[in-house]
Amino acid sequence: MAHQRSSQPRLSPSSYEEDIRAVLAPRLAYFEAVARHEHVTRAAQELGVPQSTLSRAMVRLEADLGVALFARKGRTVSLTPAGRTFLTSAERALAEVEKAADSVRADADPTAGRVSFGFLHTMGSETVPALIRAFRADHPRVRFQLVQNYGEAMIERLRAGGLDLCLTSPVPDAPDLVTRRLDEQRLRLVVPDDHRLATRRRIRLAEAADETFVTLEPGYGLRRITDDLCTEAGFTPRVAFEGEEAETLRGLVAAGLGVALLPPPAVARPGVVELTVTAPRAVREIGVAWLDGHPDTPPVAAFKRFLLSRRGNLLPD
Template identity: 50%
Template sequence: MPHESLTAQLAPHLLLLATLRETRNVTRAAELLAVPQPTISRRLAALGEALGSPLTVPDGRGIRLTRAAELLAEAAERALGPVDAGARLAREEIEPGSGRVVLGFLHLLGRSLVPTLLRDYRAQAPAARFTLVQGSRQEMLDRLSSGELDLALLAPVPEDPALDTAVLDEQPILLSVPAGHRLAGHEGVGMAELADEEFVMLEPGYGLRRITDDLCAAAGFSPRIAFEGQESDTVRGLVAAGLGVALLPHFEPGAPAGVSEVPLLPPVGRTIGLAWRKGEPVSPAVRAFRDHVRARECSGRWEPS
């Protein structure tokens, strides 16, 4: 049989092949696909006849795919990703108000910024659905580039020709020190004055870590790292315990107990922005939420965490 004819017969059954590859059980596959088991068996027999070789062989209480079927199933799994994406676009073109947005963001931005954005957006689009993904800046960039995320709130805003971005605000970076530290209450401090301090840092891959490393290098020293963490709130807690100093965004509404914030001289800030893949079509739901975020910034109502 010409491969074009085989492709035409296989196309409606891509999900069946992918499901069997995962479950290795006809009964379980029938349950997942909501199709009677005899129907699954007939389809497998017909596909095997079209291919000229059986697709499955018994394996204990289940089955396993033949080598030829494994090759087809691998191709089916690769093909299903774009098909699922296309189905989502088509569905949301008809019902944009109930679409889903996969939004990535930094841990720090999840404290108040992201909840505020979602609350305000849901007020005008109550059926909108979100999948929220948190992580380091590098992790969010990787997942955005791979297509796992629709949008990402990042700081600093990436300079990547493969991404489109919208700068939303500039967020001041301050020195956080224990309340009893020699610099607590000072009106400002230069980075060179911190050469002998022990630092509490975020792990590599976080935007604040890169900013801290770059500022220390520009001041002519490598930071002495006492502790590394994955969340800014943990870093602040370590500072409050007297375990080091840290460069962190201004804490709203004011520095927490045990921490004093000191401005850097000259002032230092980082951009907060929204990023998405350049040139790719997006669903109406993603486009509507993206426009909502950008409109907030334009109206001067942005309130960074």
């Protein structure tokens, strides 16, 4: 006898996985309640659904799996061996869903929720600790997940959903971001203490055109600002070293490897002299960025308001 071909289209493995997840997910809680009570009516009463709805859901679940999960005697049921195996995994899945729900509710708690906050390396030693300390004076239980990185990496993480807010420089201009300028920070030309310019207090950047520079790597905001300022001063800097951290550069300046444009240090470092740049105007803007259209949890909204209230007073004197 010839075999009849099924009229149902065959699913690819990936399509089958997506389809079976859609089938199973809404029914796991129903299944778990029936298995726990071993009685359809009592399970339906607990779940607040009609008994007929629950019975049909269990029949469809077994049909979709192609396995009998229950042995039935009226409205009383008992699990088959396959049903017990399925129950173990269903309970584990439901527990993970409950755990995830508890986690997101905890993160959104107005008094003890979580803020994922990114900031520049150069703001980690003094500025960010001072901000968090001041914010937690009124919000002592709010938790912070902190990410320290360079600007472009933080913006990527912001777009991927890994950050709620970030402090960055330069302040980005992108249609998917909301940004607010908070403050600006003067940059100084840092030279070794035995350098020909070390006796000066002020300098035009063009006077350093023949110097070798140590800079941050391409992609860092401060590197872009350095390149732009040098271009404005009429030269392209000769770069001896590209690093990832401003204080490393300051140490290399002290060692005589070159000069650098850097923000003020948290603590004065021996071996270097820091000169005020009079022309061009050497500053970097510091701003806060977040994704446009993304709703804030209460703790994120509170911290955002706090940051915006610090406009012009973000950085330590």
